[in-house]
Every structure is written in C-alpha cells, then in structure tokens.
Amino acid sequence: MRGTANSAAPQHCHYTPKNNMGYQLWVSPVTGYRRKGTRFSALRKIFIDNITARNIYEPLLCCPVHSHAHDAREALRIRDFDVAGVKETEGGEVVGYVQAVDLGDEDLGKYVKKITSDLLISDSTPIAEIFSVLTEINFAFVISGKHISGIITKADINKPPVRIYLFGITSLFEMHLNAWVKHYYSDDSWVSEVPGQRMQEASKIYELRQGNNQDLSLIECLQLCDKRDLLAKSQQFRKDFDFSRRSFDSFVKDLEKIRNELAHSQYSIIANIEWPRLIEIISSAEAFLINSDIKVDNIAAEGKDFQDLLI
Template sequence: MTIIPTQQRDKVSSYKNLRSLYEKNITVNSISETMDTCHLNDDADTIKSMMVIKDYDVLGVEDNGIVIGYVVGNELKDGSCKEYYRSFSPTELVSESTPLIDTLYIFKEIERIFVLEGNRITKVVTRADLQKPPIRMLLFGLISLLEMHLYRIINDYFPEDTWKEYLGSNRIKFAEELFSLRKSRNEGIQLSDCLQICDKRDIILNEDPLRELLGIESKSKGKSFFKKLESLRNNLAHAQNLNTNYSWDEMFLLIEQTEKLLGKCEKI
C-alpha cells in the first residue's frame, strides 16, 4: 500500500475544494437572461420585427398567463405566433441550480436551454451567453487548477530539478531568469515555480510512466491537447472569443478532456 504524505493529501484536498467551488457553486443563473414573452395569438410578423430591434433569438409564448413554449425569430412569417411556436422539450429545460460546468455539456447537443424557477420557465441561455465572464472564470479556474496539479506532480516525480533533462536550454534559461527576477523581489519560490504550461507539458509527455498514469494515450495526442488548452487560456487572458480558433464542439471536447485529466491528477 502506498502511503501518501499528509502534506500532499492536504494539498490535493484543497485543490478538490477549489475545484468544487468552480464546479458546484457557480450555476446556470449566472449567465441566463430573463425571457420576454409574447402571446399565442400575437401577429408573427410584428413579433419578428420587435425581436430584430431587441436582438432576440427566441421569445417565450404565453397562453392564459402560462409560458407554454417559444418562437424562434428567423422562423416567423405571416400569421399568428400560434402557427410557429415550439413546445419545450425536456432536454431544453434545466433547474436554476444546475452547475455551470454541466450547462456547458448540455450545449453539446442543443443550441439553447430554458431555466426553471420552481415550476415556471423564466430565463433562457444561448450559446452566445457562453462568452460571459462567469464561463471565463470557470474555464480559467479549471486550467489554473490543472497547472497547479502538474506543478505538484512534477515536484514529486522530479526531485532536485531533475526535470531539466526534458527541456531545451532556452526553456531552462527562461525559467532561471524568471526565477532570479522573482527571487530579487524576495518571493519564496523554487525554480519549478517558474515553469510555463508548455514546459510542464514537455516534462509530463516525455516521462512515459507518468504520461500513462495521467491517461494520455500518446505524445502526439498530448501535444494536441495542450496546444488547444494553451490557446484557450490565451483567449481567456486577452478577452478574445472563446472559440476563435476552434468550433464549439471542439471546445466542449477540450473541457471534457481537461476535467478527465484533473481527475487523474487528483488520484496521483
């Protein structure tokens, strides 16, 4: 049986608690928008014009004071809204307490979701809302947690900076210069604190047993994953669109892979 030092257990536990904060305490309500409504017998063309002015993609449809469905703006033509409205599908409905990370995965299959407050459908979320700050906080938090875990694992597996054998001289020099700068500011750090995500990637991927422990199938797949992750982190840091370089489907897959790798890290 492997005995895990108390300090290491506490560190992993604190990371899990931080992860739980991101994954469970930030809910779909943080990115949802109150859904305006029209009436079942309203003129469809008039409602469409109103939606264009207000930049609405969808609008709830009421009948006798109850929201019974919705209309999509670009589907409206002549006639009444009754001819165009859609009933809510169970797959489109989520509770207001649904964690934000779960909300992301729902968007793998559908373009919009509606939020239930009690037994009333009051809010809507579309893919455009995935660009909002709470989503950015969530994703940046997950990436930061992964980096923290990789830092911990590298320190455990490569004592006395033996990880240097996996980095080129330029990357080592960069880390050493950053280390000297931070030490001059009286920061209590070690050289591995100055490794960038690309350095951690190369160290992890070139240590075969460690790569296998983390469930990374091959170096090439690992490099592809970390390249996309670094691109996402840069977009988050510079307030770029999240899917500038990749489609939403690729984004959702990347987030799933990050979550899976975090789980592997927590087990080591």
C-alpha cells in the same frame, strides 16, 4: 517510476531546489497540511453548491401567441436574441417558443414550437454541468420554481462566473503539471531537458520573482508548453495517465488555447475553438485533475513522494 538526476539547475539563476513543486501553493509552511483549494473537488464543489444557472441566465423575452410574426422578429432583432417564448395571455404561462430564423409574415402562432423536456433545466443546475447540457442543444429554458423564466445559450459561457470556473480549471491543471514534472524528473533532472533559450527565459522570470519576494520555484517559471513537452517525453507519465504522446500534446495545446482566450478575449472564448472540442477538452481536464488528485494522495500515503501534501 521517477526519473534520475543527470543535471543540476544552472548556477546563474541562483535556484535553490525545494522538495516539492509549488510548495507555498500546495502546503502550509506552518502546519504542513495540504492547502484548501489545491484539489479539483474543492473547486468543483464551489461551483456546484454556489454558482448555478440562475447566475448567468437571461430573462426570457415573451410574445403573445396572437401577435404578428413581424413584431416578434423585430423584438428579437433589437435585443440581438434568437429565441423568444410565447404566451397565450399577458402574465400567463409560456406555452411554446419561436426562433427568429423561422419567422415569416404570418401570425406568430404558425411558428410556435413545443418546449420539450430536453430543453428544460432548473435554475439550480450547476455551471459545471451546463457545458454538457449545451452539447446537444444550442439553448435551454430555465425553470424557476414552477415557471419558465429564462434562457441560457452557448453565448452565456462568456460571462464572468463561467470564465472563473474555466480559469480555475486551467490554473489547477498547470499546478498539477508542476508537481508531476518534479515527480517524474527527480533531483531536478528536467533542467537538462529544457532547451537553453527556454531555460534562460525561465531563469529570468525566476530571478525577477525572487527580487519581488515571491517564493516560487523555477518550474513554476516555465511556460506551459515546456511542462507539456517534459511530461510528453516521460513514458511513465504517459502510462500512468493513459496518454499517447500525441494525444497529450494535442490536449495541452488546446487547453492552453482556452486559457489564452480567457486571458485575452474581451467577448467570445469559443471564437477560435469548436464547441464539441471545447467540451471534450474541459471534460478531459476535469478527469485529469480528479485522477491526479487520487494519484497524489495514494503516492503520498505509500511514502513514495508528496508526503508533505497529506493532511
């Protein structure tokens, strides 16, 4: 059930409402068709079809099985690696692996571990699936063709291809929140729900962007926390998307933390969030976007809202 209007946009921001949120981002003003790239399935397809483990894995450092553990430990230290492959002969197949933390002062063969199937992934594994792969293990060996040639660790999610995927998720998520704020607060009734100072800040941003000839709406000038609070207040939104107020608040706060790490962190985006929670939040964001896409299309097909998003 959509909200009812109880307020109008403040006049000082010179805001002219549009019929849908993020109009120029969602829909072509010429054709009226939903733009490519506004569905999560389109984003995910890019990273399933084109961006895979081969784009982020590191070549596997390998040591001879008959060498001394001290030499392997030093080779790992110099490269700041934790794991090395082990070969019986130079140019031969990888027969096992060692971890720096285990290495003592004996022959390397004493510390070799078997590479089990759960530690192996193909170089064609999509980046979108690597998060779940690394949920149970700290690293995975990468198979190219028939040979083990590389390794992926949790540190590799800091690389640009993974950051781009995560940034795409957070950007799409906020775009969808824009649409749902408009849907559940019809006739811009959300304006009266935003605290005055927050509304003034959004109005300033809106006027600045209008001055720069950026055709964006006032809702898009709100901070993510404002959109979170608006939708957390909406009982119908929480019911439709199966959230409690607390769970939605916690979910968006953690997703915002990930977004901020992506924007500001020069190295690790997981320094301030535990890996299991990161995986949980990313999975929840993906599920939300899939569900949101379905709901938008269904509501539009029924003629209740979002009609201009239909192709």
